Amino acid sequence: MILRQHNVLLLAVTQALMQTAVVMSVAVGSVMGNVLAENERLATLPIALLIIGTAIASLPAGLAMRRWGRKAVFVVGTLIGMTGSLVAATGLSQGSFLLFASGHFFLGAYQGIANYYRFAAVESEGNTTSGHAISWVVAGGLVAAFLGPALGQWGRDWIPHQLFVGSYVAQALLSVVALIVLSQLAPCSIRSLEASGSARSLRELLGQPVLQATIFCTAAGYSVMVMVMTATPLAMLGCGLSESSVTPVIQWHVVGMFAPSFFAGPLIARFGAPRVMQLGFMLFVGHILIVLLGIEFLHFLSALILLGVGWNFVFVAGTALLTQTYRPAEQAKVQTVNEFAVFGLVAVSTLSAGWLHEQFGWAGLNLALFPLLLMAAIAMHRFGGHTALK
Numbered sequence: 064m065i066l067r068q069h070n071v072l073l074l075a076v077t078q079a080l081m082q083t084a085v086v087m088s089v090a091v092g093s094v095m096g097n098v099l100a101e102n103e104r105l106a107t108l109p110i111a112l113l114i115i116g117t118a119i120a121s122l123p124a125g126l127a128m129r130r131w132g133r134k135a136v137f138v139v140g141t142l143i144g145m146t147g148s149l150v151a152a153t154g155l156s157q158g159s160f161l162l163f164a165s166g167h168f169f170l171g172a173y174q175g176i177a178n179y180y181r182f183a184a185v186e187s188e189g190n191t192t193s194g195h196a197i198s199w200v201v202a203g204g205l206v207a208a209f210l211g212p213a214l215g216q217w218g219r220d221w222i223p224h225q226l227f228v229g230s231y232v233a234q235a236l237l238s239v240v241a242l243i244v245l246s247q248l249a250p251c252s253i254r255s256l257e258a259s260g261s262a263r264s265l266r267e268l269l270g271q272p273v274l275q276a277t278i279f280c281t282a283a284g285y286s287v288m289v290m291v292m293t294a295t296p297l298a299m300l301g302c303g304l305s306e307s308s309v310t311p312v313i314q315w316h317v318v319g320m321f322a323p324s325f326f327a328g329p330l331i332a333r334f335g336a337p338r339v340m341q342l343g344f345m346l347f348v349g350h351i352l353i354v355l356l357g358i359e360f361l362h363f364l365s366a367l368i369l370l371g372v373g374w375n376f377v378f379v380a381g382t383a384l385l386t387q388t389y390r391p392a393e394q395a396k397v398q399t400v401n402e403f404a405v406f407g408l409v410a411v412s413t414l415s416a417g418w419l420h421e422q423f424g425w426a427g428l429n430l431a432l433f434p435l436l437l438m439a440a441i442a443m444h445r446f447g448g449h450t451a452l453k
Contacts, residue, residue: 070249071187077203086207108160119175124175184200201379268393277385287412292313
């Protein structure tokens with residue numbers, strides 16, 4: 064039991080370090096992308112490549128873990144993240160937009176591999192307490208809400224006449240810390256779990272209504288959150304708010320994303336994952352209602368906090384529900400399909416956020432998301448309570 068809790072704590076720490084790198088990269092990438100890009104339409108390319116890297120890495124990461132185990136792949140992912148930080152720093156130092164953007168692709172790959180931390184926590188704790196284990200790992204991101212922006216500002220002028228280069232160098236040093244923490248992680252062999260029983264075909268697994276609903280609802284919730292978050296700086300500036308007002312809105316949005324993790328697990332244990340996911344979708348609708356009320360700073364702040372809390376409930380409960388749809392021998396294939404589907408849709412959403420905002424405006428973009436949220440809520444209400452074929 065102590066070893067299990069030790070593993071979950073280590074995974075929460077590495078989650079915090081990874082999310083710090085991502086939050087800082089999003090904050091600095093959007094600023095410096097606008098400085099380095101010759102065409103302003105390409106200014107968001109670093110952020111887009113970060114999300115694309117997350118989606119692309121999720122598939123080979125899951126397959127690699129089946130062969131070499133989670134710990135080895137987590138270490139490789141951290142090294143990829145370190146490489147991304149140094150490539151981005153080099154791009155800034157040389158004034159190369161291509162190198163800078165490429166670094167964010169590697170940082171996205173780091174995130175794509177690290178997203179499996181929550182599944183490793185479930186394996187450490189056992190499925191009976193999966194909601195608690197997932198919550199604690201996801202809660203590690205709360206540190207990133209404060210450390211990420213602080214790291215960006217602290218390293219901004221660390222190296223004279225090299226704006227933000229020090230931020231990415233410091234980020235690489237955090238990866239070294241993550242490697243040290245991962246070295247203490249007890250190894251977990253997915254192959255030994257797969258050998259523990261019979262496994263159904265992927266077609267049979269995906270034929271489960273509850274699995275279909277879980278993947279769709281998690282992907283929908285994550286995509287809505289990322290699309291709105293990506294468009295928020297554009298909307299705030301377009302509504303006449305200052306650049307300095309954007310940072311606290313995004314920061315408290317990130318707090319809303321991760322702080323509820325401390326009580327999401329108990330809620331799942333008491334009410335069940337499907338109901339907690341439905342609560343998340345209700346909070347998404349509350350976000351849309353606040354958006355329609357006005358475009359002042361407090362409207363953006365309260366709406367984005369609500370959006371973050373809704374995402375947390377959908378993501379944590381969706382992960383917990385997913386773990387109930389497969390046997391130990393089937394977990395690798397189901398997790399890999401889930402990650403690729405969720406983050407593939409998230410990548411598309413990120414790329415379309417700017418265009419949708421330009422075409423329909425802030426209120427129009429959010430209203431356009433309502434049908435997707437309604438479909439997800441209905442799917443979870445209809446199929447979320449089904450018993451998986453275990």
